[in-house]
Amino acid sequence: MLFPFLGQAIMASIPLGERAGEALPVSEERIVPTGCVHDCLGFCALRAHVRDGVVVRMSLADEGAETRSWFGRRGCARGLAYRQRVYHPDRLMYPLVRTGERGEGRFRRATWPEALDITAAAIKRIRDRYGNQALFVHSGTGNQGILRGNLLAQRLLGLMGGFLGQHGNYSNACTLYASTATYGTIETGNSHDDLLNSRYVILWSANLAHTHTGTGAPWYIWQAKQRGARVVYIDPVYTDTAVALADEWIPIYPGTDNALMDAMAYTMIDEGLLDRPFLDTYCVGFDEAHLPAGAPPGSSYESHVLGRADGVPKTPAWAEAITGVRAEVIVRLAREYATAKPAALIEGWGAQRAAFGEQPARGGAVLAAMTGNVGISGGGAAGLGACERRMRIPYLPVNNPVSAKIPIYVWPRALTHAREMRAEDGLQGAERLETNIKLILNIQGNALVNQHSHINHVTKVLRDPAMVEFILVADQFLTASARYADVVFPASTWLEREDAVAAAWSGDYALFLNKAIEPLGEAKSDYWAMAQVADRLGVGEAFSEGRDEEGWLRHQVAQAGIEDYEGFKRTGIFRRRWPRPHVAFADFRRDPVAHPLATPSGKIEIYAQLAAAVNDPAGVPAVPKYIPSWEGRTDPLRDRYPLQLLTPHPKFRTHSTFANVPWLQELSEDGLYMNPVDAAVRGIGSGDQVRVWNDRGMTLAAVRLTERVMPGVVVLPQGRWFAPRADGVDEGGCANMLTSLRPSPWAKGNTQHTSLVQVAREEGGQ
Amino acid sequence: MSGESVAARQLGFFFDQRGCIACAACQMACKDLHDLPVGVNWCRVLTRESGVFPEPRITYHFAACFHCARPSCVEACPEGALAKRAEDGVVLRDDEKCVGCRACAGACPHGAIQVDPRSGDSGKCDLCVGLRARGEEPACVAACPMSVLAVGWLNELPGRAPVPGIDVPGAVDTGPALRLLPHRHSPHQ
Numbered sequence: 001m002l003f004p005f006l007g008q009a010i011m012a013s014i015p016l017g018e019r020a021g022e023a024l025p026v027s028e029e030r031i032v033p034t035g036c037v038h039d040c041l042g043f044c045a046l047r048a049h050v051r052d053g054v055v056v057r058m059s060l061a062d063e064g065a066e067t068r069s070w071f072g073r074r075g076c077a078r079g080l081a082y083r084q085r086v087y088h089p090d091r092l093m094y095p096l097v098r099t100g101e102r103g104e105g106r107f108r109r110a111t112w113p114e115a116l117d118i119t120a121a122a123i124k125r126i127r128d129r130y131g132n133q134a135l136f137v138h139s140g141t142g143n144q145g146i147l148r149g150n151l152l153a154q155r156l157l158g159l160m161g162g163f164l165g166q167h168g169n170y171s172n173a174c175t176l177y178a179s180t181a182t183y184g185t186i187e188t189g190n191s192h193d194d195l196l197n198s199r200y201v202i203l204w205s206a207n208l209a210h211t212h213t214g215t216g217a218p219w220y221i222w223q224a225k226q227r228g229a230r231v232v233y234i235d236p237v238y239t240d241t242a243v244a245l246a247d248e249w250i251p252i253y254p255g256t257d258n259a260l261m262d263a264m265a266y267t268m269i270d271e272g273l274l275d276r277p278f279l280d281t282y283c284v285g286f287d288e289a290h291l292p293a294g295a296p297p298g299s300s301y302e303s304h305v306l307g308r309a310d311g312v313p314k315t316p317a318w319a320e321a322i323t324g325v326r327a328e329v330i331v332r333l334a335r336e337y338a339t340a341k342p343a344a345l346i347e348g349w350g351a352q353r354a355a356f357g358e359q360p361a362r363g364g365a366v367l368a369a370m371t372g373n374v375g376i377s378g379g380g381a382a383g384l385g386a387c388e389r390r391m392r393i394p395y396l397p398v399n400n401p402v403s404a405k406i407p408i409y410v411w412p413r414a415l416t417h418a419r420e421m422r423a424e425d426g427l428q429g430a431e432r433l434e435t436n437i438k439l440i441l442n443i444q445g446n447a448l449v450n451q452h453s454h455i456n457h458v459t460k461v462l463r464d465p466a467m468v469e470f471i472l473v474a475d476q477f478l479t480a481s482a483r484y485a486d487v488v489f490p491a492s493t494w495l496e497r498e499d500a501v502a503a504a505w506s507g508d509y510a511l512f513l514n515k516a517i518e519p520l521g522e523a524k525s526d527y528w529a530m531a532q533v534a535d536r537l538g539v540g541e542a543f544s545e546g547r548d549e550e551g552w553l554r555h556q557v558a559q560a561g562i563e564d565y566e567g568f569k570r571t572g573i574f575r576r577r578w579p580r581p582h583v584a585f586a587d588f589r590r591d592p593v594a595h596p597l598a599t600p601s602g603k604i605e606i607y608a609q610l611a612a613a614v615n616d617p618a619g620v621p622a623v624p625k626y627i628p629s630w631e632g633r634t635d636p637l638r639d640r641y642p643l644q645l646l647t648p649h650p651k652f653r654t655h656s657t658f659a660n661v662p663w664l665q666e667l668s669e670d671g672l673y674m675n676p677v678d679a680a681v682r683g684i685g686s687g688d689q690v691r692v693w694n695d696r697g698m699t700l701a702a703v704r705l706t707e708r709v710m711p712g713v714v715v716l717p718q719g720r721w722f723a724p725r726a727d728g729v730d731e732g733g734c735a736n737m738l739t740s741l742r743p744s745p746w747a748k749g750n751t752q753h754t755s756l757v758q759v760a761r762e763e764g765g766q
Numbered sequence: 767m768s769g770e771s772v773a774a775r776q777l778g779f780f781f782d783q784r785g786c787i788a789c790a791a792c793q794m795a796c797k798d799l800h801d802l803p804v805g806v807n808w809c810r811v812l813t814r815e816s817g818v819f820p821e822p823r824i825t826y827h828f829a830a831c832f833h834c835a836r837p838s839c840v841e842a843c844p845e846g847a848l849a850k851r852a853e854d855g856v857v858l859r860d861d862e863k864c865v866g867c868r869a870c871a872g873a874c875p876h877g878a879i880q881v882d883p884r885s886g887d888s889g890k891c892d893l894c895v896g897l898r899a900r901g902e903e904p905a906c907v908a909a910c911p912m913s914v915l916a917v918g919w920l921n922e923l924p925g926r927a928p929v930p931g932i933d934v935p936g937a938v939d940t941g942p943a944l945r946l947l948p949h950r951h952s953p954h955q
Contacts, residue, residue, distance in 0.1 A: 077794035209787035240787045707822040
């Protein structure tokens, strides 16, 4: 296309890093400490081996044997394949300006000055015409460094009078609300090394081998197993995590987790296995005797479970019919969890990415409280699981004079019906909005198209330049989102610039990303691009405060308590070492009066007053409940679309990042995973192409028959690139052709694991 | 040439199959180190799947060159380009002697020898002798996030010998220098 495949050029002219049997002198190579900052949230230290200005090899940080026990993990196939991403022939080498229709992918080359001028002029024009609420910065998680572009774009617009803000995220929106309502915080996690102290671990929708949020968890659980811990894995899919770590797999129908939780609670109550002293001292709302003020009689969790409130006792037999988990398994699981001391219930973010995702996130925390596993070593409070003891390097400050915020997942509604949105739609900071969104800055994200749900609806709206009048996308590639841009900036990768990153939700370390190579073509860092736009808008000085990128890094890193900047740069790693694991809520456990939780009662709210205050008992009950989902197993829509679709994180991509890397495509296990029972009744055989569809759209995929998926459930890993045919059918296997825009009732979180579909063999497929 | 490995000085792989999550970091580290094209993998992660829902039986298998006691490749090569090192039993390929006949690739029952379509040359794992000479671990071992791989003297490694056709691809017993701790779903414990 634009440039020859540099990788092949390298092959011809530069000796390989390692020829088999030989070792080239180390001195010819510059080894550059850096780190991968894509959206898996692992943030792993990597080293780039550079020769003559070209990266010839990636390797992992090596602190010797200590590295093994530190992270427990030190990179993955994606980071190790990074050369093929950096030197990919499709890298955007210069700015683009749209010439065709939005979505067509027809662009012309532009100079940076022209692209920046157009962008700055659009911001000013749209702000002046529609007001600051018309300006929006999209979710951009493809760059997680301190100098990440989406926050820099917000900083810029904040200096222009502000922008329509957002709350929540695509990762943990529901559990964020649930954890905050139950515990007063999202920092409910013990540090991962505390897992060594657990006797029993439940992984509930926690595919830790694929989702690297917080480093090292699988390794620590593996160590715990070797010390005799028992691990139970609850998930509709027998994932790689289950293969390595599970002593027992409990398959469960998507969207029914709370029925299993309620039945476990029923068993514990029935057999006297609760930690009543813990409940009485540290919790409100478990039983009638400990309701918070204002809670009506009969509203306790115990009353709900025993059926005193609704006449339906939540017995294991009741749950079996709903969940597919046999009653005797439920009873045994409850007994084991209640009596193994200490036990860690770890909830991943899978079950909460669903129609009523707040409920499983609430229910797990309640089970942890019922068994007294909160605030003790080897225990686990469930909840969102962020660790309080983690490094944080502050981002550049953003000041937004506009107070209005929408939940991120409902941004498409704000393109067309913003003025109708109210508090019950998740609008915060304002009673109503004055305007639709008219301008979108999308910096290193692919959630404009590709990663957001119901692609057919969203693209239809985006296609109309009278709706959203200006769209900027910055990326390394012409992604589905970039095809809908009016201007595209070529963005550099983390190998081509300096940055820093602190551990995501867990881990007490930070990485310095040294620049390994010059940016390819005219690619630029997010900071450079946003600073240039700021200059043109007359806020350049306020944006930069007189600092360049290095200046900002020094300034922000210092605020993280890292004093030796040069040392940090040289080694690429800063970590704090602690003599003991961190245990969440240990102070509260020791003295709940002196250390109350940040909840209305100061205690663990099994009856959550924040939930009750929403006044939506059907969608946001005060105690956790099983709520049958729309497009769940009980939805009559199953007559037409009988299969429950899951769209989990892919293994050899990071969402949609890495989708075009040949080495990873080779490894990829993409396709629609289906149980052979479901395939047989549809005449689908191994290796067939299938079409997957519902009322929202259709996509094509190769089928993968496996016994690792429950009958009635199909799995299409998300992140494959949307590639529509002329008739609108997606040839890319993109899962968001099928998912719904409908948010969860409380957090307004993404519900991308709740869809019903049908599958059929694609006649005349490849 | 062929024959039993001499004395106990045989380097081999240790693989704790119980903890493998099939992340393929090992496969990618090797691929990146040697700049292998798509389709050529000197280190592979293989999957065996059996059983029926709700009790699938899944095992993952690390497969590189096993530097066998009775290496089929050494015997098959007409040019003597493959040889087993006396000091540590590592089977190495001599690029100068190779004429590209591919007899080795056909002879290896484990699929360890793969032909690079760009050059026509065969290639295989060399136990990272270069890295090891510098005091570094083999790329695959260093990459594993679960620390289930190691390299050491075969007679000192824990675990049992692989069962041909089950733990390693080849059904012929070439005496692979591998010791493993089998996964609970392995048919042989």
